[in-house]
Amino acid sequence: MDVINKGRVFGEARCFMSSVEWQKRGLPHVHILLWLKDKLRPVQIDNIISAEIPDPNIDKTLHDIIVKNMIHGPCGPENPQCPCMKDGKCTKKFPRKLLKETVHNDHGYPQYRRRAPGDGGRTATVKLRNGSNVTVDNSWVVPYSSILSKMFNAHINVEVCSSVRAIKYICKYINKGSDQAIFNFRNTDLANPVDEVQTYQSCRYVSSNEAVASVRISLHERHPTVTHLSVHLENGERVYFNEHNFHERITTPPKTTHCF
Template identity: 95%
Template sequence: MYSVEWQKRGLSHVHILLWLKDKLRPDQIDNIISAEIPDPNIDKTLHDIIVKNMIHGPCGPENPQCPCMKDGKCTKKFPRKLVKETVHNDHGYPQYRRRAPADGGRTATVKLRNGSYVTVDNSWVVPYSPILSKMFNAHINVEACSSVRAIKYICKYINKGSDQAIFNFRNTDLANPVDEVQTYQSGRYVSCNEAVWRLLGFPLHERHPTVTHLSVHLENGERVYFNEHNFHERITTPPKTTLTAFFDLCIRDEFAKTLLYVEVPRYYTWDASRKTWKRRIQGTSVQDWPGVKSGDALGRVYTVHVSNMECFCLRMLLHHVRGPTSFNDLKNTTHKIILHFERHVRQEDYWRMITIGM
């Protein structure tokens, strides 16, 4: 997921959030993310890039006019604490390894805006990826996120829209006053760079892969919207949901009978206007199934609380039963599973498995 943002006096920059298949362990983070000044004897190019682009400020008493300063403190919480090893915490971001000069950490000399020079250590380094920094030679802040706060952070940029500005026009000609009760105008604050970006139709944000939400409900328990004109029509023939349309798909499509409910969006697209599933036109061909294409879309079944036990069990069945054609078909499948356990499992073991949820 990414979102492009503009600062008022700068070029565009992007916020990118990546989900990894396997969670990073503390001992793996140091191989990907660093918050230390590189050794110039080993990689002089990387050292120069980091000193130029990834040193925060420095701010504080030496540079009180730094933009990050507010009430005498750095809003970005620099300088950071010096630690010997990377440590995970419960606040979303790890505490990266920042070794002090006494423990083998390095220092560098940077120039302030006023022309003076100051020596900084690892406590002023913004976390970065050595590969990306050398590739782009730019300020690229890379962090390992382990909290939902990071998702909220980037979604804020995607949904907040452009900055707003409220202004008004005042008539200074006292001889010809025009009293419009000082009409205030509200408009978007768009920089020239953002205006060009939008005029050229470049992408503003994207989420990949596509996630299709799949409804789950009991028989005749779907949500129906109606008014006084279509009340009887909606009661007699309610619109199809992704679940009931999945049942119809399994009746007419042999390939759909091999799928779980959550796997359907990978091979079919949901037509919201016609309330039906359609085979994908683009994608990778599925072996032994002519005309079937596989995409990278994901299906996500809505969560059901365990207090709604019947619907909760229905959701569990949809994750284990392939190709159901109706609600009754799911019930019959459940009955067959129970009979199978009754035949092959001792009664006391069977009830013990039922008690702990198998």
């Protein structure tokens, strides 16, 4: 967040939201939503976000980082056991359509430029979990920011939220709360009746990494902070009192945040 806000990687941010989530294996990932002060124009998207394999002759380091961290799967017939596969199809909609130019979309995320090998696009070889090698093109690249990828050498997916639908999707992850699970206790003593209330318990899973991080860092951030304003007429605010502080509240009523 310091790199994005203070370094102004995408420009000056007017406000932002972020939330850190934890996978069951104890690995964290963060969802960040930025509102930029200057609106991002369609012609500026290619300068900030890329969905193509970099040229190894120009930047070998960036090329290796993208091939290692930003290639989806690959899934499909070559890898039907990939976690994203459901009913024989990729739930993440890969491979994506190859395009010569970025196409702006008002109903979701833009369709980023993904040039085919015949149009100047590049290919790369990645290794599957079974040990076999597969050649992929730009249709398998997850959109990324060259600056952030090269700086952190990690999987960092960067998208342009050009519609309310896309913003609601990100806010769903930020505001959905902690993961929960339902588990079952079985009583092997047949003499005692089953207590359904105690059988099913609602809980949440907290890994050791999340427990430590929740003490050391802020898992949820929002700027600017939303403050509740008590709207009321002049001298019409609510005053709570009891028999012990009655005279004190009359002489010095509590200050409120807002009045008309």
